[in-house]
Amino acid sequence: MYQNMRLLKDIVDNTPLPIAVYSGENLRIELANIAMTQVWGKGNDVVGKNYLDILPEISTDVFFDQAVNVLKTGIPFHAKDKKVDLISNGITKSYYFNYSFIPLTDEQGEIYGVMNTGADVTDLHLAKQQVQSAEEKLRIAIESSGMGTYEIDLATNAIKTSGNFNSIWSVGSEISNEDLIAKLHPDDVAVREKAHKEALLTEKINYEARIINDDQSSKWTKINGQIIKDENGTPTTVIGIIQDINEQRKFEEELKKQVAQSTEELRRSNDDLLHFASVVSHDLREPLRKIKIFNALLRDEKNTDFTEKSQKYISKVDQSAERMNNIIEGILSYSTVDKNTQTKEKIDLNEVIEDIKTDLELVIKEKGAILNTGNLPVIEGAPILITQLFYNLIQNALKFSKADRPPRVIIRCYETILNNEDAVKIVIKDNGIGLDAAFAERIFTAFERLNSKDQYEGNGLGLALCRKIAKRHHGTITATGEKDNGAEFTVILPLKQSGAQSI
16 A cells, blocks of 8 residues: 555656645645646745645635635636746746646545646747737738738638628628629639639639629729648648739729820821921932032033132032932931831941041031041941941030040940950040030930030930931940040940841
């Protein structure tokens, strides 16, 4: 008998779960194992003392009354996840327990004591609180975003929905999956079916559909979901969200209309511009033809003895008239770019620069300009366009010169690579009024002017046309400089124009 009692005591003492036995109305402590004394934190000398003497801090709680009631009635009491504030080493700390008070009876069935067992579930309680807090924050975030949530049990087809879901779908809280499908626009039912079939492979549901409102109007929604499977890979649940995208769809439709309208207006504007360029070019031909005729008559005049200088001037007029004729032809070709492409040819850039020097001869002499040009390569392109590109750049360098200093224009070229193709980088640097780096990109915008018309003539199209020509030749053009310290333009052009024979 003694050995059995000793064995029982050893078992109780070494059980990791707290166990104590109380007797009498004051709940005298008859037994408390190590796990229980550690929970109380009052030391090991507790046997023989009253419950409230050891734990006065719980006198206002219900634990004492619960134990006494079990002692009187013999009815066990069980509690789960209950908070207990205990003072250990002078520090109050909160715990959560699953505990029981169980009556103990003798051979006659008389109650002689109460056994108190417990399990510390504090960590589990705190973890559960964190999960609940995270779930609550997520729910608030989703609700505040205007989205609705839903959950479908695939075994029973039962649906749980949020308030936002019901509001978007225009349904009550109790609704079946079939009722939801019935509210879809007939044209979008197939879209839903396709999305759900694809979800069997991807486990994700994603589609947009219209919902029919009670007043028979419709609104666009976006539905996203995830299929949840069990350990056997069997789909069990669908969890997802729904979002009202009706306003977004309306905006997109309106935007499409505006884009289509703007595109049509731009097409008409381009057509008008092409027509205008064609008319102007044709109208210029007639006075130019007369200039050439009268200049030829003047040159062939038998009764006039022209000096050598006069003959030189007549020759210059003839060259300029021919040059203007070529420009007009180029404008006509370029203005009908969408109808008649330019044939690409080999272009000697040295000849291009020399022609431009001839065209700008009067300005160069007038300003005492110096053009320092290195040896330039032969490239492929449209001659009239490439000439126009460098004409505009050199003319700009002469135009925006300083009043107290003769223009100096340096043209250098370097081998480079552009889009994995051999290319040439041509740098045109001047000593003129310069360029604020903040406007280095704006100057290539059509009609953009950084200087007063009163000081510098021009229409703001020159550099915009340069960029257009460079892009058309699959090249680039950029600008750098400093205010009052000159500007530098860098043109990069492929040596060869790959592909078709035209540009």
